[in-house]
Amino acid sequence: MPDTTPSGLTRLAFGGDYNPEQWPESVWREDVRLMREAGVTMVSVGIFSWALLEPAPGVHDFGWLDRLLDLLHENGIRADLGTPTVVPPVWFFRAHPEALPVTADGTRYAFGSRGAICHSNAAYRAAAADITTRLATRYAEHPALALWHVHNEYGVPVSACYCDSCAAHFRRWLADTYGTVEAVNEAWGTAFWGQRYASFDEIEPPRLTPTVGNPGQALDYKRFADATMRENFTAERDILHRLAPGVPVTTNFMTALSQCDSVDYWAWGREVDLVSNDHYLITDGRRTHVNLAMAADLTRSVAGGAPWLLLEHSTSGVNWQPRNPAKAPGQMARNSLAHVARGSEGAMFFQWRQSRRGAEKFHSAMLPHGGTDTRVWREVVELGAALDSLGAVRGTRTRADVAVLWDWHSWWAQNLQWRPSEDHDPRERADAFYEALYDRHLTVDFAHPEADLSAYPLVVVPALYLMTEAAGNNLQEYVENGGTLVVSYFSGIVDEHDAVHEGACPGALRDVLGLTVEELSPLLAGESVRITGPDGGELGADVWTEFVVPRGAETVWTYADGLTAGRPAVTRHRLGEGTAWYVSTRLGPEGLDALLGRAAQDAGVAPYAELPRDVEVVLRTGEAGEYLFAVNHTATDAKVPLHAHGTELLTGERAAGCLALPAGAVRVVRLDG
Known part of the structure; x- marks a missing residue:
């Protein structure tokens, strides 16, 4: 069975989505040099690259990816290699327009964004299996390969399709789930409003109706859409397991309750080798660090309490909310280490180099438009050093109350x-x-x-x-x-x-x-x-x-x-x-x-200690010892009582009795004993 930690990664994961195809190849060596300066240990590559890897049907170009992975390996940087199945090329949709999803009111989406896929479509499933097989065959033994990254953020922005292919697939799913149409009638209560079905062939998806439709049918269609996406994930995962045994497979979840409501992550958590998550602050005036803690706790829980990986978050502002403020000085490190406190085995970002073109050009990155003479870059370098000093927490588990x-x-x-x-x-x-x-x-x-x-x-x-x-x-x-x-x-x-x-x-x-x-x-x-x-x-x-x-x-x-x-x-x-x-x-x-x-x-549950509001204390424990994370989200210095002496890993100082926690800072104490 594959491991649950990225292969060959001996430190906490630190890096981001790397999209070198957006830049001349002459930039790549500069990128890798700066990655080393920042302490990057792993990058995610190839996630949106299907059109480059297969520019025409059956015509493949892996040369650029060969050179990129070789360059990363030469510089000691591991690769989270994506299967690019979230965005099939335009030539695929021209040949198979029926693979674009249809809304409940009958509108078919057009090509030109991402994640617009009918997951029931046979042509898409065959093409996804083919490109995944080719990638696994070519790179299974590549020394840079640490992790397989299937698709991207399943369910975002489209989870359910209502086309005729999905209707037929839904009927098969119902037959497998219920056995008989009589059982469906009973479950859905179709005696109400005269909705009774005589055969599976009469059942359609819950398309647009003049007033509210059958709630049992609508609920089962959500289950069906989720299961269909999961079928496609497991199909790719099984190819990767077969051709690249020992390399773990993940797909990036979005467990924050405000960001993705179409995926049953309890079910998905059982299918991935390593649970990973994307988290972005919802800057609506609330205490964003509370939602961050909640998302991290939920992700760890989906992982069954095991360590997991923050695969994406932002260095500063994002670009897709009505208003996108920058993060305050020190907030990036505080956010990142709060995820680590709650079980993440590192802190990854979207993305490495900020895009000049496309829909996300105003989304922050590890290397901003302004380059290395920026606050964000300096904080990225500082965070890399901090994560390097916390390698001992790998494999420990967060203790819940x-x-x-x-x-x-x-x-x-x-x-x-x-x-x-x-x-x-x-x-x-x-x-x-x-x-x-x-x-x-x-x-x-x-x-x-x-x-x-x-x-x-x-x-x-x-x-x-x-x-x-x-x-x-x-x-x-x-x-x-x-x-x-x-x-x-x-x-x-x-x-x-x-x-x-x-x-x-x-x-x-x-x-x-x-x-x-x-x-x-x-x-x-x-x-x-x-x-x-x-x-x-x-x-x-x-x-x-x-x-x-x-x-x-x-x-x-x-x-x-x-x-x-x-x-x-x-x-x-x-x-x-x-x-x-x-x-x-x-x-x-x-x-x-x-x-x-x-x-x-x-x-009989007591709080950890009398602490100020917005100062959080979390424990990670394991064979490597006990580690106390203290995170100060306030503008005031605080003191945290310690039940044992220890060494603060970010400063190297000894701590006894009481830990000084500066405003906006994070401290991590390896407790003695």
Whole structure:
């Protein structure tokens, strides 16, 4: 089996996407010289190069790639070699226009961007297999090869196609999944609105309809589109495994919840040899470092807790948001090392040299338009040196305190049409609960609802509208065995087919929470309610309320006004050896902190230490030792208590008792013992 770490890479990965085809070959040696100056250890190459590698059907030119890989090897730089299947050449689409994807309203996209592919198209699949085979045959033994990089950011910008080829493929997928059309009718509830099918041949993709279509069909089509992309990935992966055994295969994920909602990364994480991720700050005025931490924790969780790799992020501003500010001085290193703290085995960027042409010419790079006499370049060189000093952390694992449950299938189902309130956003709730845990200085693992949760004293469920019966039983067993569970509203409502669980809400969670919900009562835009706590204090809430009926649970907070006045708002249920909390409204930061503080007491979970807001402390541990990462996102110096003496790896200084953490800085302490 292939290794899970890049072959021949003995240090943390540092580098970026290298696109030398954009530049005269005379520039390449200058690039490599500067890479060595910056401490680059690996670059990603060939990702968008199909048109250069195969300029005409059956005509191949590998000479330029031969020379590039040889040059990288001569200079001690490893290669993450891409299969360029994200952008087939224009000649391919002229011969196979049906390989361009079709939208739900029947519009066929045109060539001229990237990622515009019908993943069901047989001609595309054959061509992708051919170019992958040729690359693997030619470069399997190349000494620069460290990692195979299949495709690029599956699902971005197109995941689902609605053409006739996809319709036929969808029918085959349904037959394989359900066996009979009667089972499809049952799962989708086609008795409603007279949608019953007599044969698979009658079923079409969920194309544009005059009003809302069948939600079960729409949910399954999302599963089908994801599975179809994954089929194409595994086809390329298997070719690479066969022809280049021992070299790990990856594809770059985009796990940040705000950036890619069409891919089930729990399933994809089981298919790659090395989980890798792309992360870009969403500069919308929020605390961007919190979303960064969340994305890193989610990526590590998709990797099963194993080390992973940040394959892309930006040195400074990006170019695709409405407003694209530059990163502040020192922020690039802080962002990069925060990813390393949470399990990444390095920090890679898009891209090495900033483009002069094309759609991303204003996207920052390691080598900016201004060259080496720039702040960004100087910070890149400093970061390279810092990563070189942290090589000892390779292979260690990040230690988590609590778990947050997340499921992409639930997110897909929740975001279908005709839900009780468009103001309820499951991603917003996941962000909010994560931020509240982050502010309590707790490190988070994400987990699938059916995963083994026994290692976590506290499990949080911010928004799981879809929950299987197995997941509900799993959570009940977790609480009965001593765990502490926190569940937010509108969770456990439907099964895997988007059918409401039989009986009162929240169907899959009634027993573990010790309550039922008689009626959902979302609020109108701008409305809010007050809830009263056991000490008489009040908290504000909005968006959502429920008529909760305790059936074993005790009431902790009560609605003070609104339709649900006098009813339970937050409950606590003792079950077996554990405790389950339920919050039936949308709490703000103050309320979430109060709720999680009470639940953390039940769970016996204490924060790492009394630390200032926006100072994070994360531990990586393993056979190589224990490493404390302290990251200061504030403009004020801070002090971090240490439970052991150690050596700070970025400065070489000894640390004992208390670690001085300058404003905006990162410190990494190898603890003694």
